[in-house]
Amino acid sequence: MRCRxxxxxPFVRFSRDERGAATIEAVLWLPFFLTILALLADVSLIFHGQSRILSVVQSANRNMAVGRLTTESETEAFVLTRLQTLSSNAQADTVLSSSGLIMTTASVPLTDLDIFGIVGAFANTRLTVRAEHLQE
Structure with missing residues (x-):
């Protein structure tokens, strides 16, 4: 009996030992925290991309307003050239109204702006930025 x-x-001692209890909880919560971290990184990169697109569009409108760019197609080409580093699927449209208002719209797919693909649920969504400027 004593041998049994x-x-x-050793098994009884192992079942009463609580030294690894925190490790189990950490392993259970780690995927959740890593997903939240990746989501925050993707959203931050999308907002940064929006800021860069807005800067390019405003610069194009300013160049057309002072006469460096003379046609709408030149302005669209200016925007698309500057956005090539951000996305190869960028689109641009410039309209010069009869009242002298320059309106440029640029759009980029959201999937071109994220790293981890967490926003993949929005695969067909485009980030659109529009700026207006008066011609001088």
Missing amino acids: FACFR
């Missing part, structure tokens, strides 16, 4: 209980002694 002696064989179970």
